[in-house]
Amino acid sequence: MTARTPKVVIVGAGFGGLTAAQFLARAPVDVTIIDRHNFHYFQPLLYQVATAALSPADIAWPIRSILRRQKNATVLLADVTGIDAQARIVRAGSLSVPYDYLVLATGATHSYFGHPEWASVAPGLKQIEDATVIRRKILLAFEHAELTDDTEEQRRLLTFVVVGGGPTGVEMAGAIAEVAHHALPSEFRRIDPHSARVILIEAGPRLLPAFPEDLAAYAQKSLERMGVEVRTHARVTDCTESGVDLEETRIAAGTVIWAAGVVASPAAEWLGAEHDRAGRVKVEADLRVPGRPEIFVIGDTASAVASDGKAVPGIAPAAKQMGRYVANVIAAKAGNRTAPGPFQYRHQGDLATIGRKAAVVKLDSIHLTGFIGWLFWGIAHVYFLIGLRNRAVVAFTWLWNYLTYQRGARLITEGPAAQIQARDEKARPLSSSVEVSHAPERNQPRSGPSRLALK
Numbered sequence: 001m002t003a004r005t006p007k008v009v010i011v012g013a014g015f016g017g018l019t020a021a022q023f024l025a026r027a028p029v030d031v032t033i034i035d036r037h038n039f040h041y042f043q044p045l046l047y048q049v050a051t052a053a054l055s056p057a058d059i060a061w062p063i064r065s066i067l068r069r070q071k072n073a074t075v076l077l078a079d080v081t082g083i084d085a086q087a088r089i090v091r092a093g094s095l096s097v098p099y100d101y102l103v104l105a106t107g108a109t110h111s112y113f114g115h116p117e118w119a120s121v122a123p124g125l126k127q128i129e130d131a132t133v134i135r136r137k138i139l140l141a142f143e144h145a146e147l148t149d150d151t152e153e154q155r156r157l158l159t160f161v162v163v164g165g166g167p168t169g170v171e172m173a174g175a176i177a178e179v180a181h182h183a184l185p186s187e188f189r190r191i192d193p194h195s196a197r198v199i200l201i202e203a204g205p206r207l208l209p210a211f212p213e214d215l216a217a218y219a220q221k222s223l224e225r226m227g228v229e230v231r232t233h234a235r236v237t238d239c240t241e242s243g244v245d246l247e248e249t250r251i252a253a254g255t256v257i258w259a260a261g262v263v264a265s266p267a268a269e270w271l272g273a274e275h276d277r278a279g280r281v282k283v284e285a286d287l288r289v290p291g292r293p294e295i296f297v298i299g300d301t302a303s304a305v306a307s308d309g310k311a312v313p314g315i316a317p318a319a320k321q322m323g324r325y326v327a328n329v330i331a332a333k334a335g336n337r338t339a340p341g342p343f344q345y346r347h348q349g350d351l352a353t354i355g356r357k358a359a360v361v362k363l364d365s366i367h368l369t370g371f372i373g374w375l376f377w378g379i380a381h382v383y384f385l386i387g388l389r390n391r392a393v394v395a396f397t398w399l400w401n402y403l404t405y406q407r408g409a410r411l412i413t414e415g416p417a418a419q420i421q422a423r424d425e426k427a428r429p430l431s432s433s434v435e436v437s438h439a440p441e442r443n444q445p446r447s448g449p450s451r452l453a454l455k
Contacts, residue, residue, distance in 0.1 A: 013033050014107050017323065019327070021067060108126070111260075280302055281301060298323055361373045
Protein backbone atom coordinates (compact mmCIF):
# COMPACT_ATOMS: atom_id res chain seq x y z
CA MET A 1 0.00 0.00 0.00
CA THR A 2 1.42 3.40 -0.98
CA ALA A 3 1.88 5.83 1.87
CA ARG A 4 -0.10 9.05 1.60
CA THR A 5 1.91 12.17 0.78
CA PRO A 6 1.85 14.61 3.73
CA LYS A 7 -0.05 17.82 3.09
CA VAL A 8 1.59 21.10 4.10
CA VAL A 9 -0.58 24.22 4.20
CA ILE A 10 1.14 27.62 4.35
CA VAL A 11 -1.04 30.63 5.18
CA GLY A 12 0.55 33.86 3.95
CA ALA A 13 2.94 34.36 1.02
CA GLY A 14 5.11 37.06 2.52
CA PHE A 15 8.84 36.63 3.14
CA GLY A 16 8.47 33.73 5.60
CA GLY A 17 5.66 31.82 3.90
CA LEU A 18 7.11 32.09 0.42
CA THR A 19 10.56 31.00 1.61
CA ALA A 20 9.06 27.98 3.36
CA ALA A 21 7.19 26.97 0.20
CA GLN A 22 10.27 27.31 -1.99
CA PHE A 23 12.46 25.27 0.34
CA LEU A 24 9.90 22.46 0.27
CA ALA A 25 10.22 22.13 -3.51
CA ARG A 26 12.10 18.82 -3.31
CA ALA A 27 10.50 17.49 -0.16
CA PRO A 28 8.10 14.49 -0.39
CA VAL A 29 5.09 16.66 0.48
CA ASP A 30 2.21 18.47 -1.22
CA VAL A 31 2.31 22.20 -0.51
CA THR A 32 -0.72 24.52 -0.55
CA ILE A 33 -0.13 28.26 -0.22
CA ILE A 34 -3.12 30.38 0.78
CA ASP A 35 -3.07 34.14 0.54
CA ARG A 36 -5.72 36.84 0.24
CA HIS A 37 -3.66 38.50 -2.53
CA ASN A 38 -2.37 36.92 -5.72
CA PHE A 39 1.01 38.61 -5.35
CA HIS A 40 4.05 38.72 -3.11
CA TYR A 41 5.49 42.20 -2.56
CA PHE A 42 8.75 43.61 -1.24
CA GLN A 43 7.54 45.42 1.84
CA PRO A 44 10.73 47.38 2.64
CA LEU A 45 10.10 49.48 -0.48
CA LEU A 46 6.42 50.21 0.13
CA TYR A 47 7.31 53.72 1.27
CA GLN A 48 8.76 54.39 -2.20
CA VAL A 49 5.42 53.47 -3.73
CA ALA A 50 3.70 55.72 -1.18
CA THR A 51 5.95 58.65 -2.18
CA ALA A 52 5.70 58.09 -5.94
CA ALA A 53 9.27 56.92 -6.52
CA LEU A 54 8.18 53.45 -7.67
CA SER A 55 5.02 51.87 -9.05
CA PRO A 56 3.38 48.89 -7.28
CA ALA A 57 4.35 46.54 -10.13
CA ASP A 58 8.02 47.38 -9.54
CA ILE A 59 8.01 45.68 -6.13
CA ALA A 60 5.36 42.95 -6.54
CA TRP A 61 5.19 39.61 -8.37
CA PRO A 62 2.34 37.09 -8.91
CA ILE A 63 2.68 34.19 -6.49
CA ARG A 64 1.68 31.69 -9.15
CA SER A 65 4.45 32.99 -11.40
CA ILE A 66 7.06 32.67 -8.65
CA LEU A 67 6.04 29.05 -7.94
CA ARG A 68 5.11 28.02 -11.49
CA ARG A 69 7.95 25.49 -11.78
CA GLN A 70 7.33 23.96 -8.35
CA LYS A 71 5.23 20.91 -9.20
CA ASN A 72 4.30 20.09 -5.60
CA ALA A 73 2.90 23.59 -4.93
CA THR A 74 -0.71 24.73 -5.27
CA VAL A 75 -1.71 28.38 -4.82
CA LEU A 76 -5.14 29.36 -3.50
CA LEU A 77 -6.48 32.91 -3.52
CA ALA A 78 -8.60 32.99 -0.35
CA ASP A 79 -9.07 34.81 2.94
CA VAL A 80 -8.51 32.50 5.92
CA THR A 81 -11.19 32.93 8.58
CA GLY A 82 -10.27 30.26 11.09
CA ILE A 83 -8.52 26.99 11.93
CA ASP A 84 -9.93 23.75 13.33
CA ALA A 85 -6.82 22.44 15.04
CA GLN A 86 -8.56 19.27 16.23
CA ALA A 87 -9.70 18.30 12.72
CA ARG A 88 -6.53 19.79 11.15
CA ILE A 89 -8.46 21.98 8.74
CA VAL A 90 -7.89 25.55 7.57
CA ARG A 91 -11.14 27.38 6.86
CA ALA A 92 -11.39 30.12 4.25
CA GLY A 93 -15.06 31.00 3.90
CA SER A 94 -16.77 27.93 2.48
CA LEU A 95 -13.42 26.36 1.62
CA SER A 96 -11.89 23.74 3.94
CA VAL A 97 -8.25 22.76 3.39
CA PRO A 98 -6.92 19.75 5.34
CA TYR A 99 -3.31 19.65 6.52
CA ASP A 100 -0.76 17.40 8.15
CA TYR A 101 1.56 20.34 8.79
CA LEU A 102 0.46 23.96 9.04
CA VAL A 103 2.69 27.02 8.71
CA LEU A 104 1.16 30.33 9.76
CA ALA A 105 2.93 33.34 8.27
CA THR A 106 0.12 35.87 8.35
CA GLY A 107 2.21 38.85 9.43
CA ALA A 108 1.14 41.97 11.28
CA THR A 109 -0.86 45.12 10.77
CA HIS A 110 -0.96 48.59 12.31
CA SER A 111 -1.40 49.07 16.05
CA TYR A 112 -3.08 52.27 17.23
CA PHE A 113 -2.58 51.45 20.91
CA GLY A 114 -6.24 51.12 21.77
CA HIS A 115 -7.49 53.81 19.39
CA PRO A 116 -8.73 51.97 16.28
CA GLU A 117 -10.71 55.08 15.29
CA TRP A 118 -7.42 56.77 14.34
CA ALA A 119 -7.00 54.37 11.41
CA SER A 120 -9.43 56.33 9.25
CA VAL A 121 -7.38 59.54 9.49
CA ALA A 122 -3.84 58.16 9.99
CA PRO A 123 -3.28 55.23 7.59
CA GLY A 124 -0.33 52.94 8.17
CA LEU A 125 1.95 51.30 5.62
CA LYS A 126 1.82 47.51 5.48
CA GLN A 127 0.32 46.62 2.12
CA ILE A 128 0.28 47.75 -1.50
CA GLU A 129 -3.19 49.19 -0.96
CA ASP A 130 -1.89 51.25 1.96
CA ALA A 131 0.92 52.64 -0.19
CA THR A 132 -1.41 53.74 -2.99
CA VAL A 133 -3.83 55.32 -0.50
CA ILE A 134 -1.00 57.28 1.15
CA ARG A 135 0.39 58.32 -2.25
CA ARG A 136 -3.06 59.59 -3.16
CA LYS A 137 -3.39 61.55 0.08
CA ILE A 138 0.05 63.15 -0.26
CA LEU A 139 -0.47 64.23 -3.87
CA LEU A 140 -4.03 65.44 -3.24
CA ALA A 141 -2.78 67.58 -0.36
CA PHE A 142 -0.76 69.65 -2.83
CA GLU A 143 -3.62 69.72 -5.35
CA HIS A 144 -6.14 70.89 -2.74
CA ALA A 145 -3.72 73.52 -1.46
CA GLU A 146 -3.42 74.82 -5.03
CA LEU A 147 -7.20 75.26 -5.15
CA THR A 148 -7.72 77.35 -2.01
CA ASP A 149 -7.01 81.02 -1.30
CA ASP A 150 -7.20 80.49 2.45
CA THR A 151 -3.63 80.86 3.75
CA GLU A 152 -4.30 78.97 6.97
CA GLU A 153 -5.91 76.12 5.06
CA GLN A 154 -2.97 75.99 2.67
CA ARG A 155 -0.60 75.78 5.62
CA ARG A 156 -2.62 72.93 7.13
CA LEU A 157 -2.84 71.02 3.87
CA LEU A 158 0.90 71.34 3.33
CA THR A 159 1.71 69.97 6.79
CA PHE A 160 2.56 66.26 6.82
CA VAL A 161 2.88 64.41 10.12
CA VAL A 162 4.56 61.00 10.38
CA VAL A 163 4.00 59.26 13.71
CA GLY A 164 6.75 56.82 14.69
CA GLY A 165 10.52 57.20 14.54
CA GLY A 166 11.48 53.69 13.48
CA PRO A 167 12.88 52.84 10.03
CA THR A 168 9.50 53.20 8.29
CA GLY A 169 8.84 56.60 9.86
CA VAL A 170 12.33 57.90 9.10
CA GLU A 171 12.16 56.73 5.49
CA MET A 172 8.66 58.14 4.96
CA ALA A 173 9.53 61.54 6.43
CA GLY A 174 12.67 61.86 4.32
CA ALA A 175 10.88 60.78 1.14
CA ILE A 176 7.99 63.25 1.64
CA ALA A 177 10.50 66.06 2.17
CA GLU A 178 12.22 65.12 -1.10
CA VAL A 179 8.90 65.15 -2.96
CA ALA A 180 8.04 68.59 -1.62
CA HIS A 181 11.46 70.19 -2.00
CA HIS A 182 12.74 68.61 -5.22
CA ALA A 183 10.05 66.95 -7.34
CA LEU A 184 7.15 69.43 -7.16
CA PRO A 185 8.33 73.06 -6.83
CA SER A 186 8.45 73.79 -10.57
CA GLU A 187 5.00 72.32 -11.24
CA PHE A 188 2.68 74.48 -9.12
CA ARG A 189 1.80 78.15 -9.71
CA ARG A 190 -0.35 79.23 -6.75
CA ILE A 191 1.55 77.48 -3.95
CA ASP A 192 5.20 76.93 -3.12
CA PRO A 193 5.79 73.24 -2.28
CA HIS A 194 9.03 74.34 -0.59
CA SER A 195 6.85 75.70 2.20
CA ALA A 196 5.54 72.23 3.09
CA ARG A 197 6.22 71.12 6.65
CA VAL A 198 7.17 67.50 7.37
CA ILE A 199 7.03 66.63 11.07
CA LEU A 200 8.31 63.32 12.46
CA ILE A 201 6.96 62.44 15.91
CA GLU A 202 8.59 59.86 18.18
CA ALA A 203 7.37 59.06 21.70
CA GLY A 204 10.78 57.80 22.80
CA PRO A 205 14.00 59.71 23.47
CA ARG A 206 15.49 59.19 19.99
CA LEU A 207 14.87 57.95 16.48
CA LEU A 208 15.72 54.41 15.33
CA PRO A 209 15.80 52.82 18.81
CA ALA A 210 17.04 49.50 17.38
CA PHE A 211 20.11 51.20 15.88
CA PRO A 212 23.25 52.37 17.73
CA GLU A 213 23.07 55.91 19.10
CA ASP A 214 25.61 57.35 16.65
CA LEU A 215 23.57 56.18 13.66
CA ALA A 216 20.33 57.43 15.22
CA ALA A 217 21.92 60.84 15.80
CA TYR A 218 23.17 60.94 12.21
CA ALA A 219 19.69 60.08 10.93
CA GLN A 220 18.11 62.91 12.93
CA LYS A 221 20.66 65.47 11.77
CA SER A 222 20.25 64.36 8.16
CA LEU A 223 16.46 64.69 8.38
CA GLU A 224 16.74 68.14 9.93
CA ARG A 225 19.08 69.25 7.13
CA MET A 226 16.35 68.15 4.72
CA GLY A 227 13.86 70.38 6.51
CA VAL A 228 12.10 67.68 8.54
CA GLU A 229 11.04 68.75 12.03
CA VAL A 230 11.91 65.95 14.46
CA ARG A 231 10.06 65.83 17.77
CA THR A 232 11.13 63.22 20.30
CA HIS A 233 9.57 62.62 23.73
CA ALA A 234 6.29 63.49 22.00
CA ARG A 235 3.29 61.23 22.59
CA VAL A 236 0.22 61.45 20.38
CA THR A 237 -2.99 61.70 22.38
CA ASP A 238 -5.47 62.11 19.53
CA CYS A 239 -5.69 62.00 15.73
CA THR A 240 -8.48 63.81 13.89
CA GLU A 241 -9.30 64.90 10.38
CA SER A 242 -7.64 68.25 11.02
CA GLY A 243 -4.40 67.13 12.68
CA VAL A 244 -2.88 65.49 15.74
CA ASP A 245 -2.87 66.32 19.45
CA LEU A 246 0.28 65.88 21.50
CA GLU A 247 0.42 66.04 25.28
CA GLU A 248 1.21 69.77 25.29
CA THR A 249 0.30 71.07 21.84
CA ARG A 250 -1.71 70.50 18.69
CA ILE A 251 -0.45 70.27 15.11
CA ALA A 252 -2.88 71.18 12.35
CA ALA A 253 -2.11 68.85 9.46
CA GLY A 254 -3.64 67.77 6.19
CA THR A 255 -1.97 64.35 6.13
CA VAL A 256 -1.09 62.06 9.02
CA ILE A 257 0.77 58.78 8.42
CA TRP A 258 1.04 56.11 11.12
CA ALA A 259 4.31 54.24 11.59
CA ALA A 260 4.29 53.79 15.34
CA GLY A 261 3.47 50.18 16.04
CA VAL A 262 2.21 46.82 14.85
CA VAL A 263 -0.12 44.11 16.06
CA ALA A 264 -0.07 40.51 14.88
CA SER A 265 -2.73 38.82 12.77
CA PRO A 266 -5.53 36.82 14.49
CA ALA A 267 -3.50 33.59 14.37
CA ALA A 268 -3.36 33.30 18.16
CA GLU A 269 -7.13 33.72 18.30
CA TRP A 270 -7.63 31.08 15.61
CA LEU A 271 -5.52 28.60 17.59
CA GLY A 272 -6.50 29.61 21.10
CA ALA A 273 -2.76 29.89 21.74
CA GLU A 274 -0.81 31.92 24.27
CA HIS A 275 0.40 35.23 22.87
CA ASP A 276 2.27 38.38 23.86
CA ARG A 277 0.87 41.91 24.15
CA ALA A 278 1.19 42.45 20.39
CA GLY A 279 -0.85 39.30 19.67
CA ARG A 280 2.12 37.23 18.47
CA VAL A 281 1.92 33.50 19.17
CA LYS A 282 4.46 32.35 21.75
CA VAL A 283 6.30 29.50 20.04
CA GLU A 284 8.74 26.88 21.24
CA ALA A 285 12.43 26.75 20.29
CA ASP A 286 11.58 24.91 17.05
CA LEU A 287 8.86 27.46 16.17
CA ARG A 288 6.02 25.04 16.93
CA VAL A 289 2.90 25.99 18.85
CA PRO A 290 3.07 24.42 22.35
CA GLY A 291 0.94 21.28 22.40
CA ARG A 292 0.54 21.36 18.60
CA PRO A 293 3.67 19.78 17.07
CA GLU A 294 2.14 19.91 13.57
CA ILE A 295 1.64 23.72 13.63
CA PHE A 296 4.46 26.23 13.07
CA VAL A 297 4.22 30.01 13.38
CA ILE A 298 6.82 32.26 11.74
CA GLY A 299 7.60 35.86 10.86
CA ASP A 300 5.76 38.76 12.49
CA THR A 301 3.08 36.34 13.71
CA ALA A 302 5.56 34.58 16.04
CA SER A 303 7.00 35.62 19.37
CA ALA A 304 10.30 33.75 19.22
CA VAL A 305 13.44 34.00 21.33
CA ALA A 306 16.93 33.67 19.85
CA SER A 307 19.68 31.59 21.45
CA ASP A 308 21.05 34.71 23.20
CA GLY A 309 17.73 35.21 24.94
CA LYS A 310 16.71 38.22 22.85
CA ALA A 311 13.47 38.39 20.91
CA VAL A 312 13.78 37.63 17.21
CA PRO A 313 13.08 40.97 15.45
CA GLY A 314 10.25 41.49 12.97
CA ILE A 315 12.41 42.00 9.91
CA ALA A 316 12.55 40.35 6.50
CA PRO A 317 15.65 38.15 6.97
CA ALA A 318 14.31 36.83 10.28
CA ALA A 319 11.10 35.72 8.54
CA LYS A 320 13.10 34.13 5.71
CA GLN A 321 15.34 32.28 8.14
CA MET A 322 12.29 31.00 9.97
CA GLY A 323 10.69 29.89 6.72
CA ARG A 324 13.82 28.02 5.67
CA TYR A 325 14.16 26.38 9.08
CA VAL A 326 10.54 25.21 9.23
CA ALA A 327 10.79 23.82 5.69
CA ASN A 328 13.86 21.81 6.74
CA VAL A 329 12.04 20.47 9.81
CA ILE A 330 9.00 19.40 7.79
CA ALA A 331 11.14 17.89 5.02
CA ALA A 332 13.10 15.90 7.59
CA LYS A 333 9.93 14.60 9.24
CA ALA A 334 8.37 13.67 5.89
CA GLY A 335 11.55 11.89 4.82
CA ASN A 336 11.95 10.04 8.13
CA ARG A 337 15.17 11.91 8.85
CA THR A 338 16.37 13.57 12.03
CA ALA A 339 15.00 17.10 12.28
CA PRO A 340 17.40 19.98 12.88
CA GLY A 341 17.90 21.35 16.39
CA PRO A 342 16.32 24.53 17.78
CA PHE A 343 15.98 27.55 15.52
CA GLN A 344 19.09 29.73 15.50
CA TYR A 345 18.60 33.30 14.36
CA ARG A 346 21.60 35.09 12.80
CA HIS A 347 21.39 38.86 12.79
CA GLN A 348 24.02 40.45 10.59
CA GLY A 349 22.92 44.02 10.02
CA ASP A 350 20.32 46.75 9.78
CA LEU A 351 19.69 49.34 7.09
CA ALA A 352 17.54 52.45 6.77
CA THR A 353 17.62 55.19 4.17
CA ILE A 354 17.03 58.81 5.08
CA GLY A 355 16.96 60.44 1.68
CA ARG A 356 19.11 61.43 -1.23
CA LYS A 357 22.71 60.31 -0.57
CA ALA A 358 21.93 59.55 3.09
CA ALA A 359 21.41 56.22 4.85
CA VAL A 360 22.51 54.35 7.96
CA VAL A 361 23.88 50.82 7.85
CA LYS A 362 25.00 48.61 10.73
CA LEU A 363 27.03 45.52 9.84
CA ASP A 364 28.17 43.95 13.11
CA SER A 365 30.80 46.48 14.27
CA ILE A 366 30.87 48.40 10.97
CA HIS A 367 28.75 51.54 10.68
CA LEU A 368 28.14 53.20 7.31
CA THR A 369 26.52 56.58 6.71
CA GLY A 370 26.18 59.17 3.95
CA PHE A 371 26.62 58.34 0.30
CA ILE A 372 28.45 55.06 0.99
CA GLY A 373 25.64 53.92 3.27
CA TRP A 374 23.03 55.03 0.73
CA LEU A 375 24.81 53.15 -2.07
CA PHE A 376 25.08 50.01 0.07
CA TRP A 377 21.39 50.30 0.99
CA GLY A 378 20.41 50.59 -2.69
CA ILE A 379 22.52 47.63 -3.82
CA ALA A 380 21.18 45.45 -0.99
CA HIS A 381 17.56 46.25 -1.81
CA VAL A 382 17.99 45.66 -5.54
CA TYR A 383 19.70 42.34 -4.76
CA PHE A 384 16.77 41.13 -2.61
CA LEU A 385 14.15 41.94 -5.26
CA ILE A 386 12.67 38.98 -7.12
CA GLY A 387 13.33 38.75 -10.84
CA LEU A 388 15.81 40.33 -13.22
CA ARG A 389 13.17 42.61 -14.71
CA ASN A 390 12.27 44.20 -11.36
CA ARG A 391 15.92 44.62 -10.39
CA ALA A 392 16.65 46.38 -13.68
CA VAL A 393 13.56 48.60 -13.51
CA VAL A 394 14.13 49.67 -9.90
CA ALA A 395 17.86 50.31 -10.45
CA PHE A 396 17.16 52.42 -13.56
CA THR A 397 14.30 54.29 -11.85
CA TRP A 398 16.50 55.17 -8.88
CA LEU A 399 19.28 56.35 -11.20
CA TRP A 400 16.83 58.49 -13.18
CA ASN A 401 15.32 59.96 -10.00
CA TYR A 402 18.80 60.70 -8.66
CA LEU A 403 19.86 62.54 -11.83
CA THR A 404 16.60 64.42 -12.47
CA TYR A 405 15.11 64.82 -8.95
CA GLN A 406 11.84 63.53 -10.44
CA ARG A 407 9.34 60.93 -9.27
CA GLY A 408 7.56 59.38 -12.20
CA ALA A 409 4.82 57.41 -10.42
CA ARG A 410 2.78 60.46 -9.36
CA LEU A 411 -0.59 59.12 -10.43
CA ILE A 412 -3.71 59.97 -8.44
CA THR A 413 -5.88 56.91 -8.95
CA GLU A 414 -8.95 55.51 -7.26
CA GLY A 415 -8.12 53.74 -4.03
CA PRO A 416 -9.03 50.11 -3.34
CA ALA A 417 -11.80 50.81 -0.87
CA ALA A 418 -14.62 53.05 0.12
CA GLN A 419 -14.49 56.78 -0.42
CA ILE A 420 -12.96 58.91 2.28
CA GLN A 421 -15.45 60.74 4.38
CA ALA A 422 -15.65 64.34 5.53
CA ARG A 423 -11.98 65.22 5.70
CA ASP A 424 -11.14 65.82 2.07
CA GLU A 425 -14.59 67.16 1.26
CA LYS A 426 -14.09 69.85 3.88
CA ALA A 427 -10.59 70.58 2.61
CA ARG A 428 -11.85 71.16 -0.92
CA PRO A 429 -12.90 74.83 -1.24
CA LEU A 430 -13.57 74.71 -4.98
CA SER A 431 -15.72 72.30 -6.95
CA SER A 432 -13.85 69.11 -7.78
CA SER A 433 -14.71 65.62 -8.91
CA VAL A 434 -11.72 64.04 -7.17
CA GLU A 435 -12.59 61.51 -4.51
CA VAL A 436 -10.24 60.07 -1.94
CA SER A 437 -10.25 56.51 -0.65
CA HIS A 438 -8.99 54.69 2.39
CA ALA A 439 -7.87 51.10 2.60
CA PRO A 440 -10.42 48.79 4.23
CA GLU A 441 -9.90 47.34 7.66
CA ARG A 442 -8.30 43.93 7.50
CA ASN A 443 -8.60 40.93 9.73
CA GLN A 444 -5.83 38.96 8.06
CA PRO A 445 -2.77 41.11 7.31
CA ARG A 446 -0.07 39.97 4.96
CA SER A 447 3.27 38.71 6.17
CA GLY A 448 6.41 40.72 5.66
CA PRO A 449 8.40 42.99 7.97
CA SER A 450 8.65 46.65 7.18
CA ARG A 451 12.38 46.86 7.53
CA LEU A 452 15.08 45.15 5.54
CA ALA A 453 18.15 43.86 7.30
CA LEU A 454 20.90 41.71 5.89
CA LYS A 455 20.42 38.03 5.34
